[in-house]
Amino acid sequence: MTRQKKIFLSESEMPKQWYNLAPDLPTPMNPPLGPGGKPLSPEQLAPVFPMNLIEQEVSQQRWIDIPDEVRQILLQWRPSPLIRAYELEEALGTPAKIYYKNEGVSPAGSHKPNTAVPQAWYNKQFGIKKLTTETGAGQWGTALAYACSQIGLECKVYMVRVSFDQKPFRKLIMRTYGSRCIASPSPETNIGREILAKTPDTPGSLGIAISEAIEEAVSDPNGETRYSLGSVLNHVMLHQTIIGLEAKKQLAIAGIKKPDVIIACCGGGSNFAGLTFPFMADKINGADIQIIGVEPFSCPTLTKAPFVYDHGDVAQMTPMLPMYSLGHKFVAAPIHAGGLRYHGMAPLVSAALRDKLMEAVAIHQSECFEAGLLFARTEGIVPAPETTHAIAATIREAKKAKEEGKEKVILFNFSGHGLMDLLGYEKYMDGQLSDYEYPDDYIKANLEAIKDFPMPK
């Protein structure tokens, strides 16, 4: 009985700084563009975000201190455990050593609170009283509701109507944390009222919900409301790097100098960035590490989209960001991993792909759910549909290691548990799950809308 299943860090070993990849990128980042295609000034973002977060967004500082009060709240669940997947390894008969970082132990059940807590804190510091946001499947809304309850901010979440109706528990958790969660489109904003007048039965969309949340934030006559985003932006990636920074220390405790392969799923990019960016720094300095982003076949941003300037939302209310994008009008098939259905990719992750610091793979959801089932029945934890993508890629790599007879170290991000998203498993077990793949023509057609946009360098 000498094998160690979980590697914990003490609370004093939790990182005291976040890591910013931006200054270490081989090619400098392209700036976000505002109206007329001109680089956006920080002031133009001020009605939407507080200035202290805007400063982080554009920062070229490599290490940024985590405020003590933020650390104190993160300690409610962090450092998260690094777990050796002995049972999965045995089931696969692989010589690979598989480790995963369990971000499902947070109060909200995913990695999202890692950025929700600092975002709420910086807003509070700036004198903001209320945050608005949108949520699709509900993970991000839950995380921000939790964070606002800890920090003492009002919080309002616009939840896409179809999810609001299908997932009654999600809105209940947010309410339990003291937040208000309403279905979008709602009668509480101009854009919501307009859409409801035209299409009263609309299921809503993330694009509409973003527009409503931003409208409410910028139209507060007292200027005490701001908007909060759970992925894509640079400061969100920054806050998530605590995952990889912890994982590095934990691997060292396990006697491992460096992982051979690192894997995470990619939706907006935040859990991927969180685990991999601290290791990417080593890769830039010459370390031999394979870093793989995994996306659904039905939303192939990293594997089939071009590197372009595009808007983050359907209504083109957000600035143009330099990123791999399927076009802001692209609507991904209704797969169960709702968090991976975003048309774009975080600019920092996009820059990493362009600079060949990472590679990408697309996997069908049926293979992912099969992987998720095997994981639940071996490691004991039911993964979120998004997380099953990282597990499916891990299993592929572990099988490859078996074929090659190599004792590789594979590290992946267990971004969240699936206790509240089990319907996909049911459909898979009932043999009713469909896989989706788009013909190249469809992907090309969606890119038409952005063909005249400026191109990043």
Place this chain on the structure above:
Amino acid sequence: MTRQKKIFLSESEMPKQWYNLAPDLPTPMNPPLGPGGKPLSPEQLAPVFPMNLIEQEVSQQRWIDIPDEVRQILLQWRPSPLIRAYELEEALGTPAKIYYKNEGVSPAGSHKPNTAVPQAWYNKQFGIKKLTTETGAGQWGTALAYACSQIGLECKVYMVRVSFDQKPFRKLIMRTYGSRCIASPSPETNIGREILAKTPDTPGSLGIAISEAIEEAVSDPNGETRYSLGSVLNHVMLHQTIIGLEAKKQLAIAGIKKPDVIIACCGGGSNFAGLTFPFMADKINGADIQIIGVEPFSCPTLTKAPFVYDHGDVAQMTPMLPMYSLGHKFVAAPIHAGGLRYHGMAPLVSAALRDKLMEAVAIHQSECFEAGLLFARTEGIVPAPETTHAIAATIREAKKAKEEGKEKVILFNFSGHGLMDLLGYEKYMDGQLSDYEYPDDYIKANLEAIKDFPMPK
């Protein structure tokens, strides 16, 4: 930043033995009684349970080794953290130091896997191929399904029809772990078919589900099926003592010699026994510790029932056990803490109450949900409805400490999270929650059915 929020033990510090309270009780235990009121022999239980667990059930050995293979599976989440409730203390303005053991970190989200894993393992050792059980709200069924997936046993769960319909996610988790969960009454047993013929629309009951699970176990022509129970029995209490044994080590790390008050909720008694029995041993040896069991006002087993011999189920299929009981025909009001609606109390917990090693308090569910909300918004974790009972009593004690100006150490068991049982919170927040209290006459009437049963010494 010196305050420590969580106290972890290393894996090697996880207890290697369970603690058995039975030999240390001031008054010897009364035996279970079989047909005709005669003491039950181990052989009479053999068709229902494997002999190795029956030996544990009647053991008078103080310390019992935890098998290495069981420890290995428990390490998937254990040792569980001991957490200092700083944020709750601050909200209450109490001088009390509040600690809680977070059993919600298990794969099933509650303390139940602590006994599900060893039960499955001992059955497997005994050559058993399949386990049957019943589940009400779903916590126990989930835990046994998880354990059987780890051990490699077939598992079938009879879930009370009304919960089966109301909580579709619960049966999905069990299925994800590879178990079969069906609604009870079912057409798959004699008793199920009989009941369905008479009352096709019955919502079912825990009593019926127990009867079906036992019938299936004892009628396997190959003798390779057994029944598994998630609470009440001595060996279940034994397996749960790992909670209190860990908590003792963790308090010592925090520099605390002994807690002043220990609190846990009581349904069948297992999470209460698990946390408190190792401390009760100290109390028997003279330590000054107040130990409080908390039950719902609507099922006042410890506070209003007599100490009697009674059956564990409505159909009187189980042996008679010496316990506080409201009568096996007692039907508790439909409160949301389904796990606390049992008419009896574990014989070991009952013996502890009779011997004045503990005291008991009954609390209305509205006070409990209020406590649960405060906990979620301060400590960040949403508690299960059952767990809110322990939190409500903890808050009462913390307020008392404030009035008295005493720096008491209060330890309670956070038996599980409430992510899958949020409807009670919704009703509380909507002002639609009812509290239930029975007139003494109703309680007396239910005891009529057992007035001629033998009486324990």
